[in-house]
Each structure stands twice: as structure tokens, then as C-alpha cells.
Amino acid sequence: xxxxxxxxxxxxxxxxxxxxxxxxxxxxxxxxxxxxxxxxxxxxxxxxxxxxxxxxxxxxxxxxxxxxxxxxxxxxxxxxxxxxxxxxxxxxxxxxxxxxxxxxxxxxxxxxxxxxxxxxxxxxxxxxxxxxxxxxxxxxxxxxxxxxxxxxxxxxxxxxxxxxxxxxxxxxxxxxxxxxxxxxxxxxxxxxxxxxxxxxxxxxxxxxxxxxxxxxxxxxxxxxxxxxxxxx
Amino acid sequence: xxxxxxxxxxxxxxxxxxxxxxxxxxxxxxxxxxxxxxxxxxxxxxxxxxxxxxxxxxxxxxxxxxxxxxxxxxxxxxxxxxxxxxxxxxxxxxxxxxxxxxxxxxxxxxxxxxxxxxxxxxxxxxxxxxxxxxxxxxxxxxxxxxxxxxxxxxxxxxxxxxxxxxxxxxxxxxxxxxxxxxxxxxxxxxxxxxxxxxxxxxxxxxxxxxxxxxxxxxxxxxxxxxxxxxxxxxxxxxxxxxxxxxxxxxxxxxxxxxxxxxxxxxxxxxxxxxxxxxxxxxxxxxxxxxxxxxxxxxxxxxxxxxxxxxxxxxxxxxxxxxxxxxxxxxxxxxxxxxxxxxxxxxxxxxxxxxxxxxxxxxxxxxxxxxxxxxxxxxxxxxxxxxxxxxxxxxxxxxxxxxxxxxxxxxxxxxxxxxxxxxxxxxxxxxxxxxxxxxxxxxxxxxxxxxxxxxxxxxxxxxxxxxxxxxxxxxxxxxxxxxxxxxxxxxxxxxxxxxxxxxxxxxxxxxxxxxxxxxxxxxxxxxx
Numbered sequence: 001x002x003x004x005x006x007x008x009x010x011x012x013x014x015x016x017x018x019x020x021x022x023x024x025x026x027x028x029x030x031x032x033x034x035x036x037x038x039x040x041x042x043x044x045x046x047x048x049x050x051x052x053x054x055x056x057x058x059x060x061x062x063x064x065x066x067x068x069x070x071x072x073x074x075x076x077x078x079x080x081x082x083x084x085x086x087x088x089x090x091x092x093x094x095x096x097x098x099x100x101x102x103x104x105x106x107x108x109x110x111x112x113x114x115x116x117x118x119x120x121x122x123x124x125x126x127x128x129x130x131x132x133x134x135x136x137x138x139x140x141x142x143x144x145x146x147x148x149x150x151x152x153x154x155x156x157x158x159x160x161x162x163x164x165x166x167x168x169x170x171x172x173x174x175x176x177x178x179x180x181x182x183x184x185x186x187x188x189x190x191x192x193x194x195x196x197x198x199x200x201x202x203x204x205x206x207x208x209x210x211x212x213x214x215x216x217x218x219x220x221x222x223x224x225x226x227x228x229x230x231x232x
Numbered sequence: 233x234x235x236x237x238x239x240x241x242x243x244x245x246x247x248x249x250x251x252x253x254x255x256x257x258x259x260x261x262x263x264x265x266x267x268x269x270x271x272x273x274x275x276x277x278x279x280x281x282x283x284x285x286x287x288x289x290x291x292x293x294x295x296x297x298x299x300x301x302x303x304x305x306x307x308x309x310x311x312x313x314x315x316x317x318x319x320x321x322x323x324x325x326x327x328x329x330x331x332x333x334x335x336x337x338x339x340x341x342x343x344x345x346x347x348x349x350x351x352x353x354x355x356x357x358x359x360x361x362x363x364x365x366x367x368x369x370x371x372x373x374x375x376x377x378x379x380x381x382x383x384x385x386x387x388x389x390x391x392x393x394x395x396x397x398x399x400x401x402x403x404x405x406x407x408x409x410x411x412x413x414x415x416x417x418x419x420x421x422x423x424x425x426x427x428x429x430x431x432x433x434x435x436x437x438x439x440x441x442x443x444x445x446x447x448x449x450x451x452x453x454x455x456x457x458x459x460x461x462x463x464x465x466x467x468x469x470x471x472x473x474x475x476x477x478x479x480x481x482x483x484x485x486x487x488x489x490x491x492x493x494x495x496x497x498x499x500x501x502x503x504x505x506x507x508x509x510x511x512x513x514x515x516x517x518x519x520x521x522x523x524x525x526x527x528x529x530x531x532x533x534x535x536x537x538x539x540x541x542x543x544x545x546x547x548x549x550x551x552x553x554x555x556x557x558x559x560x561x562x563x564x565x566x567x568x569x570x571x572x573x574x575x576x577x578x579x580x581x582x583x584x585x586x587x588x589x590x591x592x593x594x595x596x597x598x599x600x601x602x603x604x605x606x607x608x609x610x611x612x613x614x615x616x617x618x619x620x621x622x623x624x625x626x627x628x629x630x631x632x633x634x635x636x637x638x639x640x641x642x643x644x645x646x647x648x649x650x651x652x653x654x655x656x657x658x659x660x661x662x663x664x665x666x667x668x669x670x671x672x673x674x675x676x677x678x679x680x681x682x683x684x685x686x687x688x689x690x691x692x693x694x695x696x697x698x699x700x701x702x703x704x705x706x707x708x709x710x711x712x713x714x715x716x717x718x719x720x721x722x723x724x725x726x727x728x729x730x731x732x733x734x735x736x737x738x739x740x741x742x743x744x745x746x747x748x749x750x751x752x753x754x755x756x757x758x759x
Binding site for chain 2: 073
């Protein structure tokens with residue numbers, strides 16, 4: 001479904017990603033673990049087209065992005081409609097209500113009518129347990145609630161894959177549990193995901209775990225193979 | 233560049249040049265036994281030919297320049313020219329003459345006027361003028377004064393006059409609402425607009441008409457000159473000795489032919505001037521029926537409102553305030569739109585776009601609004617003849633261009649204040665970059681900059697007053713006009729005008745506070 005081949009990303013002469021390669025199949029939940037600064041978040045940003053990369057390639061369905069060359073906006077837009085992303089700091093739009101946040105993708109990215117977008121947004125907010133907060137502003141929600149809205153917003157454009165960049169690291173344990181419940185629900189529903197996390201509980205439920213360190217994947221396998229006795 | 237164009241440009245630039253006193257050549261004076269007293273005389277040289285103006289070598293000249301020199305010699309004084317805005321010259325008599333803003337006499341085509349004569353001493357007349365109608369030579373529709381009246385269903389003719397002048401008063405009295413009267417503080421500018429056919433006609437005193445008919449051959453005199461009147465010198469009532477000296481000098485100059493020689497040099501000696509000698513021995517001043525009385529400037533002054541001019545003045549001020557509001561509410565949205573586009577171009581556009589946009593902002597912010605209005609209204613049509621804008625169009629465009637630079641900087645600050653993650657979150661949803669900016673980033677930036685943008689809108693309200701230089705009568709211009717004709721109410725008019733500005737701007741400030749509070753509630757951010 002998605003292949004990452006020999007991805008290299010440099011920043012100010014420092015190599016952040018150093019030949020990363022892996023493959024993601026439909027319905028899989030892949031977890032990236034490793035120490036901070038290992039390149040996990042940068043890898044997700046490259047896969048979402050938010051960062052250019054020097055060499056290597058990303059193949060997503062019919063799209064093929066090569067490193068070292070600028071990509072047309074239309075290619076990036078298609079990539080992002082295929083690969084959604086949820087951020088550590090949520091990045092909800094503060095000038096919109098919760099409902100409008102979730103509607104924003106279908107309306108402004110996909111050009112769907114307001115009524116269709118609203119119906120979809122309502123059902124997604126119900127799915128993440130926030131149907132009573134539709135008219136609230138993001139600042140009126142807890143961190144866990146905000147992250148669940150962000151997940152609903154990402155789901156609203158029907159991406160084949162969703163990238164989660166440390167979705168629980170800004171949350172306290174109770175709110176983390178709320179978000180993890182949503183992620184498990186998505187995984188059970190067959191949503192293909194890549195999750196960057198330090199949460200071992202979540203990692204143990206993955207299909208595949210990649211351990212990243214200094215810009216490289218140093219170990220891959222099932223949770224049992226990669227996490228036992230390694231400190232990760 | 234045609235001569236008229238050059239003249240216009242020069243007058244525009246001169247209007248922006250800091251003024252100072254100018255010592256006149258006193259070489260012709262006899263060697264003084266002791267330091268002679270000064271004769272500080274006030275006049276406005278801006279577009280002031282043939283009264284007082286600068287020749288092509290930059291030297292001051294004009295029939296009043298020479299008359300001032302003659303009077304000073306006769307009085308045993310040294311003439312010192314103190315330039316200033318024409319309509320504010322009498323007020324400078326209220327300042328002590330030995331201060332930088334003070335003057336001894338006003339000598340600048342000021343006609344005999346009842347209100348001024350109540351406040352200041354009046355000399356014997358030194359010139360008899362009439363009002364001359366001028367139009368473009370090819371304007372066949374203008375053959376006489378009667379042609380100023382609009383044809384049935386046709387547009388009103390645009391007629392330029394010097395604000396506060398006898399021509400202004402006469403046109404208000406004789407034609408009132410039948411013409412589109414355009415007020416300007418500068419004769420040369422009005423002449424240039426008639427020459428360029430951007431104005432149908434102008435009414436000027438005969439000296440100005442005579443001079444400009446000579447230097448602008450595209451102009452023609454229309455009909456016979458009307459409404460004879462006298463130019464007089466105004467001075468302090470507390471200086472009777474100077475008044476006597478000036479009257480004696482004028483009488484001597486007329487009798488011995490000195491003044492005739494000066495006027496002949498400028499082609500201004502006419503049969504009318506022969507009457508001056510008669511008035512040297514008559515009781516003076518006399519206000520005949522032919523003398524334009526400022527209090528009679530408005531046709532309504534014949535009724536009860538002459539006793540109480542406030543209803544009329546308030547009506548005129550409120551009407552002019554409407555123009556101020558119109559200019560503001562039409563130009564500011566344009567400025568905001570342009571400012572936002574410039575800011576987006578600078579922050580998110582390619583570097584090649586950012587550089588010229590930055591240059592535009594610096595040029596606009598670094599030059600005065602008045603110069604920009606001059607450029608849009610007077611210079612642009614010279615460079616691109618198809619772009620001759622009406623005054624209101626030019627005013628709106630000029631204000632929008634000027635304020636777009638300031639709004640661009642406001643919005644740039646707002647855009648930079650929106651966290652980068654907002655744009656990334658929008659892009660991650662599959663929005664195009666422009667959609668992400670338009671739907672996500674710009675609305676947030678616009679909310680952030682509401683306070684400075686509101687401040688600028690209030691500032692623009694007041695800056696509309698600069699539009700008077702391009703013939704727009706807005707609130708401040710109307711105040712100037714009214715006090716010229718109602719000098720006894722000068723203070724009250726100032727307070728009323730300021731009050732109207734306040735009544736317009738204070739609700740805006742309240743509205744801005746309300747919007748800020750509302751948006752603060754919406755976004756859950758207390759402000």
C-alpha cells in the first residue's frame with residue numbers, strides 16, 4: 001500500500017533520516033518507537049508532504065514522490081488526501097466550532113456540500129464520543145477531547161492511512177486512555193495507521209513495530225520481537 | 233511636459249515645501265541712518281501668479297511683490313515676505329508681528345469684506361478687480377455666463393473657484409446648486425484642470441484670469457467680467473500710524489503713476505483702475521451693493537437664517553461629513569483587501585514577489601498622503617492620458633493605496649502570529665495552499681489585527697481631510713469654507729466640526745471593542 005525507500009532527510013547539514021525503508025500494508029497498525037530526536041516525527045512529516053527530502057522515494061498507491069525534486073502542489077494534495085495526519089498539539093482551528101473543524105476537510109479540501117459535510121461530521125463526532133460538544137470552541141475542550149476532535153477531523157476526508165504523531169504525549173493518563181480507546185476502535189475497524197508513540201501499551205497492540213534511532217530503523221518486527229528486553 | 237503640466241507639478245511641490253520668511257531686495261532703499269523697521273507682509277505664493285509667484289529662475293515676482301516693495305520704500309521700512317496659506321493670512325495679524333507667525337499687513341488679493349473690516353483695519357483700495365469666467369478654448373458649450381446653467385436633464389457643470397474668495401461667494405449666491413462647485417486653495421491647479429478639460433470652467437479675479445489666459449493659450453475668457461470689487465490691505469486696528477502711511481503711499485502711488493507702471497508691467501492696468509483715484513478722497517471703507525458680502529454668500533442668507541446661520545452651517549457640515557464617511561467606507565475596504573493580498577504575498581509568496589511588495593510598502597509609507605493624492609489626481613493623467621479620474625475616484629484610490637501599505641504591515645504581523653501548525657493542519661487535510669490560507673490562516677490573522685486595523689480606520693476618517701487638495705469638499709474643507717464666510721463663529725465652528733468627527737469615530741472605537749470581546753468569547757481566549 002505504501003512503501004518508503006531509502007529516505008534521506010537533512011537539516012542544516014545534519015542527517016535526520018538516514019536511508020529509512022519500510023512497507024505498510026492495508027489494515028496494518030505500525031508503531032514507531034525510539035528515543036527523542038531519532039527522526040520519527042520527521043519521517044511522518046515527509047510522508048505527509050510537509051517536509052521535502054533529499055533522496056529516496058515514497059510510493060503511495062499510484063503516487064511516487066522522489067527526493068531532491070520539488071513536487072507539484074496537486075501531487076502533494078493527492079498524497080495528503082490519501083495519507084492524513086494527527087498532530088501532537090492537535091492544531092484545531094480556534095475560530096471554528098468543533099463541528100466546523102470536522103467539516104472543514106470535506107468542505108474545503110474535498111468540496112463537498114455543507115449538508116453532506118455536516119452529516120458526516122456529526123456521525124464522526126458521535127463515533128469519538130463528542131456529539132454533545134459540537135457547538136463548543138476548541139479552547140473550551142480538554143486536551144483529550146481536542147485530540148479526539150482532531151482524529152475525527154482527519155477521518156472526515158477518508159484517508160487510506162492516518163499518521164499519528166505522538167497523539168497522547170501532551171495528555172494526562174485519563175485523557176490518554178480516552179484517545180487510546182478511539183485508536184483501538186479505529187484499528188479494530190481496519191483503519192491503516194502509523195503511530196509514533198512512547199506508549200508501550202499501544203505499541204504492544206500494533207501489527208508491526210519499528211524502532212528508530214539516529215535517523216535509521218534499527219529493528220523491526222512484531223511487538224513481541226522488537227519490544228522484549230530491549231528497553232523499547 | 234507641457235508648460236501647464238509643469239506648472240501644476242511645481243505648484244504641487246511648492247505646496248509641500250516648508251515655508252519661511254523671505255527678505256526682499258532692499259538695494260533700492262536709501263542708506264538708512266539706523267536699522268529701519270520691517271514691513272512684514274503676508275501672501276500665498278502657491279500658484280499665486282500674477283500676484284506673488286516665483287519666476288523660472290526661482291525669484292519671487294508679481295505685481296503685489298513689487299507693490300509691497302514700493303510701500304515699504306515709501307514707509308521707510310524693509311519689506312519682508314512671509315508666505316502662508318491664503319485663507320489663513322488674516323489670522324496671522326492676531327499674532328505679534330515680531331514672532332515668526334506674525335505679520336504687519338495682508339497684501340494678497342484680499343477684497344473689501346465687511347466681516348474682516350470689523351476685526352481689522354482696512355486700507356484704501358489698491359486694485360479694482362472683476363470676476364472672469366474661463367473655459368477651454370474648444371468648449372463650444374461655454375459661450376457666456378448663462379451657459380453655466382445645466383441643460384434640462386443634463387449634468388451640472390463643474391466650476392472651480394478659490395475657496396473663500398469673492399468668486400466663491402458670487403458663485404454660491406448666483407448659481408447655488410446649479411453648478412458643481414469645486415473648491416481649491418490654488419488658482420494654478422484649477423486653471424490646469426480647465427486646460428486639461430477635467431473641469432468645465434473656472435471663475436477667477438481678473439488679474440489671475442489675465443495672467444493665465446496669456447500662459448495657457450488653451451483657455452478662453454467667457455462672457456464679460458462681472459462683479460467689480462476692490463483689493464485692499466488688512467492690518468491691525470491697533471496700528472493707525474501704519475494705516476495712515478499705507479493709505480498715503482497708495483494715494484501717492486496712484487497719483488504719481490508708480491502703481492500704474494507696476495500694473496502695466498503685468499498687463500493689469502485697465503479702465504477700472506482709473507476709478508482708484510476717486511476712492512482716495514471718499515469716506516472709506518464703503519460697502520456698496522456690488523461688494524460681495526460674505527454673509528450674503530449663500531442665497532438663503534436673505535431669509536431668517538441670515539440672523540441665525542447655524543441651521544444652514546450645520547446642514548452643510550453634516551452634508552460634508554457624509555462625504556467624509558463615504559470616502560472612508562469606500563476606500564478602507566479596498567485598503568484592507570490590498571493590504572491582505574500584499575501581506576500574504578510577502579509572507580507566503582516567492583522571494584521575487586516579496587521584494588517589490590516590500591519596496592511598495594516603504595515607498596508609500598515614506599511619502600506623504602498629500603503627494604500621493606496629487607500623483608493620482610494630477611500626475612497620473614499626464615503620464616497615462618486615459619486615466620483622468622474624477623476627484624472622488626482619485627480620493628478613494630489615493631486613500632486606499634496609502635492605507636494598503638499600513639494594513640499590509642498589520643496583516644503581516646497577524647499572519648506571522650498565527651501558529652505554523654494551523655497551516656500544516658489545513659494542508660494535512662488535503663487543502664490547497666491558497667484554500668488553507670483563505671479558510672484557516674487569514675481569518676485568524678484578521679481577528680488578531682482588529683485593534684490596529686480599527687485604529688487605522690479611525691485615522692483614515694481624519695485623513696480624508698487631505699482630499700481637499702484634489703477638490704473634494706469633505707468635513708474639514710467645509711469647515712474652512714464656512715469660517716471664511718463666518719469668521720465671527722470661527723471657534724464655535726471648530727468645536728462643532730471636531731464634535732462631528734468625534735461622533736463618527738467614537739462609535740467605531742466602541743464597535744471595535746465589542747468585536748474584540750465577541751471574538752474573544754468565540755475563540756475562548758480572553759483579551
